[in-house]
Amino acid sequence: MQIFRVSPDPKVSAEFLDNRRLSKQVLELYQIIRVCLGELDVIKTGPGYRHHPVVEAVYNNGKPYLWGAWILLAAMNEEHMRRGGKRSEVFKKELEGLYDVVKKTDQTLSLSHEDLPPFYIEGEKRIYGGEAYQMYVKLLFDKWQHDKIPPRCDINLNNKA
Template sequence: MQIFRVHKNHEISAKFLDNRRLSKQVLELYQIINVCLAKLEYIDGNTRYLSHPIVKHVYNDGYPYLADTYELLLEMDKEHRRRGGKRSKDFEHQISNMGDMIDTGIKDGAFSTEKLPPIFVYGETKLMSDQAYLEYEKLLFMKWTADKIAPRCNISR
């Protein structure tokens, strides 16, 4: 599980991703947010991924960065749809409901309104600084080199 952020600007990060990872990123962000919402009992759900470093980072010791993480999800989904990707009406509805819950949580003072701090976790490497953005860029180039299918994201390998 990763949050592929190559820049603090969510639009830049979304446009950088290849189509396959972009679509998967929307689903992973949705899953991460749902784990946090379940842990805080806003929804019934599975919290077993709470021990994952990326989920722990978003969860932020019980004061999660859900507002900005949700904005990242929306930007990734917007780019996915701009490239011709589809979403079911049911999933669109679930994303909308998620936004309503996050708005409620912010009004309740349960969620942080701060930006999601950068984090890079891969293998034994863990960075929590702006260097994380560059490391994700390097990781994506490495993965694209190994991919059998060209990335199709307007980024040259």
């Protein structure tokens, strides 16, 4: 599980991703937000992902960056749909419902409105701050070089600039 951010601008991060990872990113952000809401006892969730390092970074010791995560999810989903991606009506309603829960939770618990800070987590490696964006650019180019399916995201793998 990762949150692929190559820029502080959620739209730029969404546009950078290949179609496959973009679609998965929406689902992973959805899951991360739900786990955080479960930890706040706002919704019932199972035990999965509670101690995942990425979830813990978003959860932020009980002061979760839910708005920042939601803004990123919305940008990723918008880009996915702009590219012709599909969403079931059920999942569209679940996304709307999740937004409503985050909004209502903010009214009762006063969530952090800070941007989701940049972080890069891979195994035991933890990088925070602006360097995290460059680590994700490098990681994505490495993944694209080894993917069996071309990335289909208008990124020229021979010219990384």
